[in-house]
Amino acid sequence: MYAYTDFDRQFVHARAAQFRDQLRRHLAGQLGEEEFRPLRLQNGWYVQRHAPMLRIAVPYGELSSRQLRQLARIARTHDRGYGHFTTRQNLQFNWIPLSQAADVMDLLADVDMHGIQTSGNCVRNITSDALAGIAPDEVVDPRPYCEILRQWSTLHPEFAFLPRKFKIAVTGAREDRAAIGWHDIGLQLLKSDAGEVGFKVLVGGGMGRTPVIGTVVADFVPWQQILVFIEAILRVYNRYGRRDNLYKARIKILVKAEGERFVQSVRREFASILERDAGGTEHLIPQAEFDRVARHFMLPDGVQARPGDDDITLAGDVPLAYQRWLERNVHGHRLEGYRAVTLSLKRAGQAPGDTTDAQMDAAADLADRFSHSELRVTHDQNLLLPWVRTSDLRQLWEAARKTSFATPNIGLLTDMIACPGGDFCGLANARSIPIAAAINERFDDLDTLYDIGDIDLHISGCINSCGHHHSGHIGILGVDKDGSEWYQVTVGGSDGSTLSGAAVPGKVIGPSFAADEVPDVIEALIDTYRAQRAPAERFIDTARRIGVPAFRAAADAVRRTTAQAEATA
Secondary structure, three states, rough: OOOOOHHHHHHHHHHHHHHHHHHHHHHHHHOOOHHHHHHOOOOOOEOOOOOEEEEEHHHHHEHHHHHHHHHHHHHOOOOOOOOEEEOEEEEEEEOOOOOHHHHHHHHHHHHOOOOOOOOOOOOOEEOOOHHHHHHHHOOOOOOOOOOHHHOOOOOOOOHHOOOOOOOOEEEEEEOOOHHHHOOOOOEEEOOOOOEEHHHHHHHOOOOOOOOOOEEEEEEEEHHHHHHHHHHHHHHHHHHHHOOHHHHHHHHHHHHHHHOOHHHHHEEEEEEEEHHHHOOOOOOOHHHHHHHHHHHHHOOOOOOOOOOOOOOOOOOOOOOOHHHHHHHHHHEEEHHHHHEEEEEEOOOOOOOEEEEHHHHHHHHHHHHHHHOOOOEEOOOHHHHHHHEHHHHHHHHHHHHHHHOOOOOOOOOOOOOEOOHHHHHHOOOOOOOOOOHHHHHHHHOOOEEEEEEEOOOEEEEOOOOOOOHHHHOEEEEEEEEEOOOOEEEEEOOOOOOOEEEEEEOOOOOOOOOOOOOHHHOEEEOOOHHHHHHHHHOOHOOOOOOOHOOOHHHHHHHHHHHHHHHHHHHHH
């Protein structure tokens, strides 16, 4: 993991002290709400439906046990005892009184954390593959580049007030587990035939009202030049992006409107920056700086490949629950003798991504005991242990069961993504958490879940798409209908992973449904899949083969049944 330098620590503590003074003046009436609003937003403080919400950055998903324990402390002493991990590798608190905000910022700074640029029209938290640095299919470790990007973009004076928020995702693996096609900039690390490292660059992806997959604007940018290329993209966006219409301000709208003219503008700006660099290296990433950062991402002390220590052959008396956990929650590793293990945050009675202070402490204990004190926050709102010895898997499973982290549902229907929705967010049209709970209750049988197999279910409470409903194999979107909560359902979306295929938005299967109809609709879609699937065929493959009409017919049958029941009542 990246370890803060003295400069880094002075920076975040100075930022916390600056925020304390701003907050003091605001609470004293010396800074009005309009003056204070951009200051709090730049530090991750929103005002939500019921209380302030703090969004904390977990850069490219890496988290230490010490940091997680501090988050548990904040949840316990300043919030209502829990936090919420998001799809963009952040953590959110929803109930911290504004009067305590400065104290929380100090606590975060004490463990090298902050909320800088988790809000506002700037470059947001850099995200990546939760398996970065350990994935068997990895071509290049993206973490040093993510850290360089983080440092470069933090409080960048030229890009602090972009037309709209800006999100960058990076992957270094053959499989895209970072959903790069859905980001304002998506970066895929590659190696040329000569072994040179560079980036394929996608621009203009995004969800919201207009779901768009990013456009490839460069097939190979040498790694030394990637900051220059991103600077060129941001300059063109800053210059020509819409500022007169909030709904048309994202870069995806500019890319879609301008097409090849946008690409040519970026290339001209890129060439211009390099041309003005008389020495040829002023704007490039120096090798010495890359090496300095990369040293932070060496193997943890004591971690080394262990040939012959990679066998997880099961004896006949092994519990079925353990076998299922090995199948679902344990993942391959680039080092022989090691595995990555997902700690499931999806459990009955708890919203997807939520975790209590006690659960945070317990996860930190597991990280200390089994994963060299390191965890990862995943895109699917779970936690992952990256350095687990194969020989420790049985002990880890037993310990994880005691703390409710061993649910063997990773990749299954109940491992759903959901935003907090209308229970907390002032932007939401409808609640997400009750819908997630109702679906969980409907599909609470593990045998049924295993028969259904791999499927991505994503729920958003509004068109801002924080629950990534567009990329779900089944997507659920909360909509406002005459002041009531209704839900639109889509089928066939993809985040771009190998399981899901090329990134694509799902297709709407018809008019929206009332909240109490949604579990029946999901069950009807699943029944349609189970009736029409070919042997070993996954939901997404069946959906693409048979198309939307078959699922629409199943959903319409639910609608007719509801109407008949209401007419009879």
